[in-house]
C-alpha cells in the first residue's frame with residue numbers, strides 16, 4: 001500500500017491561540033527558527049522515507065508480480081497551526097525532497113490575518129496548488145467572539161490575492177453554530193463565501209472541545225431549533241449554488257473534492273511529519289500501525305525522529321474504518337473494507353445487515369442512508385465490540 005501515499009506536514013505556530021481550537025497550535029514565540037523547523041521536518045521525512053523504502057522492498061519480495069517499486073506521494077497537506085506564517089522558500093526546500101506522484105494535490109492552510117500583504121504567487125510558484133483559507137465567518141462581530149485576528153474584509157482581500165496569485169483551487173473554512181448566531185447570520189456567512197466562488201467550502205459546526213478556553217468559559221450558543229434550521233437552510237443554499245456535499249462537512253464544485261481528505265475517509269494510509277503529526281500505515285505483514293510525533297515544537301525540534309507507534313488491534317479496526325468511511329455521503333465499496341483493514345467483510349456482516357433492516361445503511365455499498373447520516377454516531381457505535 002505504499003504507492004500514492006498521502007503526506008501531512010504540521011506547522012505548529014499561530015499568531016495567537018483561538019479560544020475554540022484544540023489543534024496542536026501554539027502561540028508563536030518571539031523568535032522562531034523557521035528554517036530550523038523545516039530542517040527538522042526534512043530529517044523526520046528522510047527517516048520515515050527510509051523505513052518506507054525498506055517496507056516497499058519487503059512488499060516487492062513477497063509479491064514479485066507487482067511492477068511498482070518505491071513510494072510516491074499523491075497529496076500533501078501543509079496544515080496547522082498556521083503554515084502561512086512560513087515563507088514560500090521554506091516550502092520549496094521541503095517539497096524538493098518529496099517524491100511526488102504525477103498531478104499531486106498540494107494544499108496549504110492560510111489564516112487571512114497573516115496574508116493581507118502576501119504575494120500568493122510565491123506559494124504557487126513553489127508547487128502549492130490548493131489553498132485552504134480559514135474564514136470561519138464573514139461577520140466581524142462573530143469573528144471577534146471567536147478571537148480571530150482578521151476581519152471579514154481581510155478574508156475577502158486574501159481570497160482575491162490568492163486568485164490573482166494563480167490559485168485556481170481554493171477552499172474556504174466556515175464554522176456555524178457560533179456564539180449567539182442567528183439563522184440569518186449563518187446563512188449570510190454562506191452567501192458571502194459563495195459570492196467569492198471558491199471551488200470548495202468546508203462548513204463545520206462549532207464544537208466545544210475539552211481543555212479549550214470555550215470549554216472553561218462557554219459562550220452562549222444557539223438553541224437546538226436554531227441549529228436545526230441553520231443546518232437545513234445552509235445545506236439547501238450550498239446545494240443550490242452548485243456545491244455538492246460529499247462528506248459531512250465538505251462541499252465542492254464538480255471534480256474539486258479534496259483528494260487528501262478523501263484518502264483519510266477511505267481509510268487510506270498516510271505519513272505524518274511535524275510536531276504532533278499523526279500517521280497510519282499498513283506494513284508488508286498487513287498490520288496497521290498508527291504513530292504520533294512529539295506535540296511540543298521545542299521537543300520535536302530537538303529530535304524529530306522520535307515516534308510513538310501503536311498497533312491497531314483488529315477489534316478497533318472495524319470501528320475506525322466506519323468512523324471514517326461513513327462520513328462520505330457515497331461511502332466506499334465493500335471491498336475497500338477488506339483492502340484497508342485486512343478483515344473479512346463477514347466479520348461485520350451481521351451488524352451491517354441489521355442496520356440495513358433499520359434503514360440506516362445501504363445494502364449495495366458501505367454507506368449510510370440519509371437517515372443513517374443523521375444518526376452517524378450511533379451507527380458507528382454499533383461496530384464497537
Ligand SMILES: C[S@@+](CC[C@H](N)C(=O)[O-])C[C@H]1O[C@@H](n2cnc3c(N)ncnc32)[C@H](O)[C@@H]1O
Pocket residue numbers: 020021022023079080081082109110111112133134135136173174175204205206207208209
Ligand atoms: C486546523 S484548523 C486550521 C486553520 C487555520 N489555522 C485558521 O484557523 O485559519 C482547520 C479548521 O478547523 C475548523 N475548526 C477548528 N476548531 C474547530 C471547532 N472547535 N469546531 C469546529 N470547527 C473547528 C476551523 O474552521 C479551521 O479553519
Ligand code: SF4
Pocket residue numbers: 013014016017018021022023025080081082111134
Ligand atoms: S489560527 Fe487556526 S490553528 Fe491557530 S489557534 Fe486559531 S483555529 Fe487553531
